[in-house]
Amino acid sequence: MKTCVITGATSGIGKATAIELSKLNDYDRIVILGRKKEELEQTQKLMDISKKISYKILDLTELKKIPNIVKEIIKENETIDCLINVAGYTEPAPLLTTSIENLKTTYDVNVFAPIILMREVVRYMKDNKDGGKILNVASTAGMTPRPGWLSYASSKAAIISASDTLSHELEEYNIRVYCVSPGRCATALRKKLAPDEDPTTIMQPQEVSSIICSLISNNEQCLDGQNIVIRKKI
Amino acid sequence: MYTLILLAGGKGTRMKNAVPKQFLLLAGKPIIMHTLERVEKIEEIEEIIITCGEEYISLIEEYRKSYMLNKKIIYAKAGKTRQESVYNGLKKVKTDNVIIHEAARPFVNKSEFKRLIECKEKNVIFTYPIQFTVLKIKDDKVNELLDRNELANIQLPHKFETKTLLEAHEKAREEKREFTEDSSLLYYYTKIDIKTIMGSQYNLKITESLDLIIGEIMYKENLIRKDE
Numbered sequence: 001m002k003t004c005v006i007t008g009a010t011s012g013i014g015k016a017t018a019i020e021l022s023k024l025n026d027y028d029r030i031v032i033l034g035r036k037k038e039e040l041e042q043t044q045k046l047m048d049i050s051k052k053i054s055y056k057i058l059d060l061t062e063l064k065k066i067p068n069i070v071k072e073i074i075k076e077n078e079t080i081d082c083l084i085n086v087a088g089y090t091e092p093a094p095l096l097t098t099s100i101e102n103l104k105t106t107y108d109v110n111v112f113a114p115i116i117l118m119r120e121v122v123r124y125m126k127d128n129k130d131g132g133k134i135l136n137v138a139s140t141a142g143m144t145p146r147p148g149w150l151s152y153a154s155s156k157a158a159i160i161s162a163s164d165t166l167s168h169e170l171e172e173y174n175i176r177v178y179c180v181s182p183g184r185c186a187t188a189l190r191k192k193l194a195p196d197e198d199p200t201t202i203m204q205p206q207e208v209s210s211i212i213c214s215l216i217s218n219n220e221q222c223l224d225g226q227n228i229v230i231r232k233k234i
Numbered sequence: 235m236y237t238l239i240l241l242a243g244g245k246g247t248r249m250k251n252a253v254p255k256q257f258l259l260l261a262g263k264p265i266i267m268h269t270l271e272r273v274e275k276i277e278e279i280e281e282i283i284i285t286c287g288e289e290y291i292s293l294i295e296e297y298r299k300s301y302m303l304n305k306k307i308i309y310a311k312a313g314k315t316r317q318e319s320v321y322n323g324l325k326k327v328k329t330d331n332v333i334i335h336e337a338a339r340p341f342v343n344k345s346e347f348k349r350l351i352e353c354k355e356k357n358v359i360f361t362y363p364i365q366f367t368v369l370k371i372k373d374d375k376v377n378e379l380l381d382r383n384e385l386a387n388i389q390l391p392h393k394f395e396t397k398t399l400l401e402a403h404e405k406a407r408e409e410k411r412e413f414t415e416d417s418s419l420l421y422y423y424t425k426i427d428i429k430t431i432m433g434s435q436y437n438l439k440i441t442e443s444l445d446l447i448i449g450e451i452m453y454k455e456n457l458i459r460k461d462e
Binding site: 127168171172 | 262301302454
């Protein structure tokens with residue numbers, strides 16, 4: 001029995017990933033994390049009931065709560081075999097109007113929480129006989145200059161770098177670390193970054209989630225340790 | 235059952251580093267943690283005695299907590315010499331058999347520890363053939379030729395009968411005689427049979443800064459996911 005934990009599972013790419021993963025056979029247990037109980041239950045209802053689906057309420061800005069949440073998940077599921085960090089936050093602003101609160105929240109959700117989650121999960125995952133997988137959802141915003149998106153773009157660059165470092169550091173435990181950087185994708189977060197954009201003209205969450213699900217499937221063993229850009233050209 | 239004495243008292247003076255070598259990072263992990271993580275799963279080792287400076291105990295404990303290591307560990311004072319450190323550790327050993335290892339040798343994998351443990355002899359050391367020529371010299375002149383087929387490079391870990399080794403150490407202390415490692419000391423005082431088993435070209439002891447550079451490459455080549 002293998003367990004996958006997904007953050008940001010109440011909307012966008014996280015929700016699409018949770019739903020699609022529940023229909024596949026790689027993981028029998030899926031734990032979804034989010035801030036709001038009603039929204040988690042909504043996602044849960046759309047997932048395949050043949051899997052053991054559970055949720056945990058976690059505000060990712062409350063970093064000190066993460067160790068206990070992971071402990072609870074281990075207690076209830078015995079192992080964690082996959083962690084997908086999808087949750088994201090953005091508050092686009094240029095330098096001169098970027099507040100400390102903006103920076104703190106953006107980095108808490110986009111960088112510190114994923115790293116603390118990885119730390120806590122790896123404490124157990126490193127003892128798995130078959131190792132495990134971690135997948136971090138970054139962004140193409142972390143790869144090129146983004147005037148006006150200072151906190152968001154730099155936080156995504158940080159998680160791209162962290163994923164790269166950890167793919168080497170965790171290799172000895174047979175833990176594969178993936179990083180995907182989607183381009184424009186029709187999510188609530190994208191709406192904050194590009195309010196005038198028609199969401200029907202860009203990638204949909206399901207198009208990203210299907211690639212995420214392929215990467216974390218049992219058959220995939222060659223694409224870790226890279227920043228994989230997911231972008232729809234046509 | 236075995237007690238592992240892990241020698242971690244070195245000051246890293248040869249590396250000219252303020253941090254002792256056993257706490258430097260190899261492949262992103264403190265060198266001492268490589269061994270502690272590996273032996274955590276070896277059931278035959280029931281306890282570990284780490285010889286180190288008192289100032290490093292809390293750091294090691296913090297690392298152990300972070301790496302979720304739970305094997306019983308006690309600490310013994312690092313001596314002025316390696317021999318004194320081993321003696322301080324030996325005095326605390328409760329099992330009939332002891333394994334001695336150096337924290338600065340992070341490339342020994344689980345199967346090598348197992349091979350040592352499963353050897354039926356009680357006193358066993360790893361050795362590796364010497365690939366270069368060794369001569370005895372005196373007063374800057376060649377004094378004697380040595381057949382390198384009869385020579386071996388000693389590698390750790392070693393295993394010994396605790397009582398026999400402790401008695402030999404006590405004799406060495408009485409006579410104030412120093413040895414560079416324990417199989418030499420044991421052999422000098424007892425002439426007991428000490429079995430040698432083949433070690434590995436990868437069993438490098440981290441002593442100089444260059445060893446860390448070589449070590450990173452060797453670690454990836456030899457140890458990643460081959461640690462059964």
